[in-house]
Amino acid sequence: MKAKKRVVTSGKERPVEKPKRRPTTRTIRSALVGPKPAKGSRPGPPQVAAPAVVPPVAALGGPALVPPPAGPRARRPGELDPAAVDLRADLGRGLVLANPVLVASGTFGYGVEYADVVDIGRLGAICCKGTTLNPRLGNPPPRVTETPAGMLNSIGLQNPGVDAVLERYAPLWAGWSTPVLVNVAGESIEEYVGVVRRLEGVPGVAGIELNISCPNVGKGGLQFAIDAEAAAAVTRAVRRVTELPLIVKLSPNVADVRPIATAIAAAGADALSAINTLSGMALRPDRTGPFLGNTYGGLSGPAIKPVALRIVYEVTQVVDIPVIAIGGITGLDDVLDFLAVGAVAVQVGTAIFADPGLPVRLVDELRRQCAVDGHGSYRPLIGTALPRRPGAPSARGAEYRP
Amino acid sequence: MTMRLVDAELLESREILPGQFLQHYHAPALATAARAGQFVHVRTGDWSGLVLRRPFTINTVDRATGVLSIHFREVGRGTAWMSRLRAGEQLSMLGPLGQGFQLDPRSRHVLLVAGGLGVADVRMLADEALADGRQVVLLYGCRAASEVYPSSLLPDEVEYLVATEDGSVGHHGLVTDLVTDYEAWADQAFACGPLPMLAALARLAAGRKARLGVATLGRKRGGGRPAVIGSPAARRKAFLQVALEQHMGCAVGACLGCAVWGVAGPQRVCREGPVFAADEIDWEATVGGATGKR
Ligand SMILES: Cc1cc2nc3c(=O)[nH]c(=O)nc-3n(C[C@H](O)[C@H](O)[C@H](O)COP(=O)(O)O)c2cc1C
Ligand code: FES
Numbered sequence: 001m002k003a004k005k006r007v008v009t010s011g012k013e014r015p016v017e018k019p020k021r022r023p024t025t026r027t028i029r030s031a032l033v034g035p036k037p038a039k040g041s042r043p044g045p046p047q048v049a050a051p052a053v054v055p056p057v058a059a060l061g062g063p064a065l066v067p068p069p070a071g072p073r074a075r076r077p078g079e080l081d082p083a084a085v086d087l088r089a090d091l092g093r094g095l096v097l098a099n100p101v102l103v104a105s106g107t108f109g110y111g112v113e114y115a116d117v118v119d120i121g122r123l124g125a126i127c128c129k130g131t132t133l134n135p136r137l138g139n140p141p142p143r144v145t146e147t148p149a150g151m152l153n154s155i156g157l158q159n160p161g162v163d164a165v166l167e168r169y170a171p172l173w174a175g176w177s178t179p180v181l182v183n184v185a186g187e188s189i190e191e192y193v194g195v196v197r198r199l200e201g202v203p204g205v206a207g208i209e210l211n212i213s214c215p216n217v218g219k220g221g222l223q224f225a226i227d228a229e230a231a232a233a234v235t236r237a238v239r240r241v242t243e244l245p246l247i248v249k250l251s252p253n254v255a256d257v258r259p260i261a262t263a264i265a266a267a268g269a270d271a272l273s274a275i276n277t278l279s280g281m282a283l284r285p286d287r288t289g290p291f292l293g294n295t296y297g298g299l300s301g302p303a304i305k306p307v308a309l310r311i312v313y314e315v316t317q318v319v320d321i322p323v324i325a326i327g328g329i330t331g332l333d334d335v336l337d338f339l340a341v342g343a344v345a346v347q348v349g350t351a352i353f354a355d356p357g358l359p360v361r362l363v364d365e366l367r368r369q370c371a372v373d374g375h376g377s378y379r380p381l382i383g384t385a386l387p388r389r390p391g392a393p394s395a396r397g398a399e400y401r402p
Numbered sequence: 403m404t405m406r407l408v409d410a411e412l413l414e415s416r417e418i419l420p421g422q423f424l425q426h427y428h429a430p431a432l433a434t435a436a437r438a439g440q441f442v443h444v445r446t447g448d449w450s451g452l453v454l455r456r457p458f459t460i461n462t463v464d465r466a467t468g469v470l471s472i473h474f475r476e477v478g479r480g481t482a483w484m485s486r487l488r489a490g491e492q493l494s495m496l497g498p499l500g501q502g503f504q505l506d507p508r509s510r511h512v513l514l515v516a517g518g519l520g521v522a523d524v525r526m527l528a529d530e531a532l533a534d535g536r537q538v539v540l541l542y543g544c545r546a547a548s549e550v551y552p553s554s555l556l557p558d559e560v561e562y563l564v565a566t567e568d569g570s571v572g573h574h575g576l577v578t579d580l581v582t583d584y585e586a587w588a589d590q591a592f593a594c595g596p597l598p599m600l601a602a603l604a605r606l607a608a609g610r611k612a613r614l615g616v617a618t619l620g621r622k623r624g625g626g627r628p629a630v631i632g633s634p635a636a637r638r639k640a641f642l643q644v645a646l647e648q649h650m651g652c653a654v655g656a657c658l659g660c661a662v663w664g665v666a667g668p669q670r671v672c673r674e675g676p677v678f679a680a681d682e683i684d685w686e687a688t689v690g691g692a693t694g695k696r
Contacts, residue, residue: 109656117407117496129658137667140687144651144659149451153651158658158668301453353651354445354455356407356496 078374085370086377087363089124089345091322092270095207095245097124097179097345099363100378101335104326104349105130105183105209105249106155110169111176114356122360123178124345128165130185130211133194135161140293145282150301150328151350152280154294157185157214162195170204179206181247187217189237196238207245210238210269213253213276225251225260225276232263239268247324250274250311252304257311258318265319273324273347274315275308301350302328309337316342317386330358332365339378340385405499405654406431409492413469415485419549421476422519423485424461430468432497436460438527439502439592439645439677442472443653445494446480456480457650457672459523459594460498473522499653500676503527503592503645504637505534513588514540515603517577517595521551523645523676524592532559539563539584543577543595546570578602585610590638592677594645597689604680607642631666632674632682640679646671646688663687 075081089100105127111120120126138158145152159165165182173180182205186192192210199205212224212231224230235248248264250257252275261272277298282291290296308327316323325338326347338346348359370378410429418424432442443455458472476485487493505512505527512531514524521542531538539561542551547570553562564572565580573580578599581591585606593603629636637643648671651659655673662669663684669675 107652107657109652109654113652113654113656116405129656138658138661141661141663141668142649143661144454144649144657146452146454146649149453151453151651153657153659155658158661302451350453350651353653353657354453 075371080371080374080376082364082367082371084376085367086379087367087370088377089322091207091245091247091324091345093207093243093245095179095270098177099124099366100339100345101359101362101366102127102181102324102345102347103352103359104347105211106153107349107352110165111178111180112169112172114352117356119360121177122363124363125179125181125206127181127183127209127347128169129159130157130183131159131162131165131195132157132185133162133191135159135164142291142293143297145291145297147280147282147299147301148303150299150303151353152282152292152297152299153277154292154297156294162198166198166202166205170202173204173206176204180204181207181209181245183209183211183249184238185211185214186234187214189218189234192234193237193241196242196244200242200244205244207247207270208238208242209247209249209273210235211249211276213249213251223251223253225249226254228260228263231260232267235264235267235269245270247271247273249276249326250315251276252307252311252327253279258314261315261319265321269321271322271324272315272319273326274311275304275327278304278307300328302330304328305334305337309341312338312343313341313386316383329362330355332362332369335362335366336369336381337385339381340383342383342386344382404435405497406435407494407496408432410470410495411492412487412489414489415487417485418473418552418555422473423476423481424471424473424555425484425487426469426471427493427495428468429470429495432460432495433463433468433470434465436463436470436498436526437502438530439523440498440500441653441672441676442470442495442497443499443650444472444484444496446483452480452483454480454651455494455496455653456484457499457647457653459526459645459676461522461525462529463526473519473525475519496653500672501634501637501674503530503643503677504634505531505536506590506638507534509589510536511587511589512536512538513581513584513591514538515543515577515581515591515593515595515599516540516551517543517593517599518545518549520594520596520599520645523594525555527592528557528560532557537561539588541565541577541580541584543567543599576602578606581606586614588641591642592645593642594647597646600644600646600680601685601689603642604644604683604685607640607680610641632664632669632678637677637679640681642680643677644680644683645676646678646683647676648672 087099089097102125106129110128111126136157139154139156143154182199184195216222216224224234246269248269277300280299281296284291305328312325322344324345325343329348330351335346351358408429408431410427414426416424441457441459443457445455446452461471461473463470476482516524528538541563543565545567550564565577648660651657653672655670660671664682665684
């Protein structure tokens with residue numbers, strides 16, 4: 001299988017009016033999330049209305065206006081045609097994905113590596129490997145190891161630098177129907193801004209995911225992601241130089257993620273993604289020292305899903321912008337969990353290594369699930385597990401920690 | 403070269419040495435496409451919470467029957483699970499992956515050097531070299547007689563020499579001791595084994611031209627401009643090619659998890675490798691940084 005060209009795949013998805021990628025006016029609030037709630041209150045999650053594009057034909061029991069089911073069994077009353085389910089995910093600023101399943105940065109290279117075995121055109125979007133201003137050689141090997149229900153990695157942001165990335169891959173990306181979001185990393189605000197300036201206006205670059213889990217050299221190596229002020233500052237600086245959709249990726253390695261998330265949202269991010277890896281380590285088999293060449297690595301995989309779920313749950317309750325959930329997704333249940341705590345889209349990472357076909361399969365499974373439940377869109381699944389009337393956000397951080 | 407994701411059916415599993423298994427799978431798409439030195443990335447059972455596939459060098463292929471074999475040691479939960487698989491059960495294989503060995507069409511004498519389980523990596527090359535009418539010598543090193551690779555698993559035409567560290571059979575010492583006897587005879591050498599062994603071989607290979615002096619004269623290899631480092635042509639011209647192993651994530655070049663230090667920067671074992679010309683590798687950094695555990 002080859003990466004599909006624009007015309008081919010957009011035909012496969014439901015016909016929708018072409019989303020305008022880069023409108024001049026900012027979409028203040030994504031259509032998915034409904035009207036902005038009054039301060040301190042949350043809308044009851046399932047209030048968001050499904051769009052009118054999908055007629056609830058089957059629900060009326062009338063003659064099916066939709067084509068007969070291709071599936072192995074007949075539909076029950078109330079069930080919809082899976083092909084008619086609207087999976088479009090609006091991430092703000094005109095970035096509307098054909099479906100809410102993305103592949104996570106660092107696990108899918110530049111989109112080309114898995115093209116023999118994955119139908120790239122059916123992914124919601126691709127987040128490419130972390131990209132810096134200058135080439136980086138990365139950390140000393142070994143860089144990965146398996147851990148219980150997870151893995152550690154310490155790649156160290158090996159990449160050829162933004163200019164080489166754009167030269168090699170942007171022309172390819174420009175021919176794909178699947179949007180590519182460039183994951184941007186840096187060690188100073190100037191570096192982030194430098195990378196983003198180069199991405200601006202390049203065909204094939206659909207948006208930016210800001211990886212702020214990097215040491216800030218200007219602040220003695222303190223990560224941007226653990227300091228609300230620094231996180232907001234880098235977001236604001238990047239916002240000023242780009243019209244591209246801007247997603248900022250949160251780190252779980254913080255005491256309370258909520259003030260950081262709200263600061264980033266206030267600084268002009270269009271969406272948030274959460275979570276990046278958790279800091280961890282492993283030892284050599286003979287216990288003579290750390291296993292990874294870099295001593296520390298980032299934990300990912302099913303082991304971190306409960307942490308990711310908690311963080312998404314916390315964040316979606318304090319920000320109005322869309323949240324993309326990441327962390328340990330290996331099946332549809334995980335996707336449904338993250339939607340239930342308010343995520344509008346998900347990213348699949350580590351699970352791709354074992355099961356490269358998973359992201360595309362999840363799209364099909366989510367579509368089928370919606371059809372079986374009689375939902376014309378996946379939107380009613382969003383936020384169902386959020387508290388209806390939350391109290392004021394805790395001043396003490398995550399109050400349930402022992 | 404296209405990689406494929408297939409369900410391979412186990413045909414036969416044998417414990418050929420204590421804790422070491424030889425398994426034959428029906429995987430026609432992979433068997434047909436595979437070259438010596440390439441590998442498959444295998445998914446173990448889901449029950450165990452193991453999230454990564456395991457890479458295994460393709461040990462042999464039979465293109466007529468579509469059978470591919472792998473040879474592995476039980477070292478952890480993944481390989482333990484695989485060792486208990488029964489004939490008829492299936493597992494998911496991604497492959498063939500990576501760059502295989504580069505045989506120079508003009509090479510007549512092929513030297514294979516294997517340490518322990520490293521024999522799995524060069525085993526298929528013996529078949530390829532013999533098929534083209536070359537002479538093949540395999541030097542094999544291990545700790546003791548109980549670990550010696552059975553000669554019955556090798557083609558008859560292969561000249562097979564063994565070194566054991568305890569002297570219980572064959573040469574008493576390291577397999578690298580045997581190499582000097584063959585370095586003048588061999589046109590090309592291919593090795594796989596523990597990193598210290600490979601580093602020692604790389605040192606030997608680097609000094610070979612000087613030691614042999616005129617012996618290399620008269621051999622016109624390529625001539626003209628030097629081949630690009632890491633290219634198939636450059637690897638063919640190098641006397642020694644090594645197959646490296648590294649912990650892997652994706653095995654398709656996407657995650658950069660399998661890097662080793664090369665003289666030209668980090669190299670992905672799954673993509674630029676697993677076979678490298680010995681002079682592409684920064685041996686000091688690579689041996690120094692490794693755990694030394696196979
Ligand atoms: C090998 C590897 C490399 C990664 N590289 C990056 C990166 O360059 N930038 C980034 O923002 N996240 C990176 N991540 C983090 C993932 O994008 C994701 O946030 C994390 O792995 C959690 O999701 P998962 O459990 O589904 O893997 C990397 C993860 C892995 C496993
Ligand atoms: S294992 Fe992922 S790049 Fe080699």
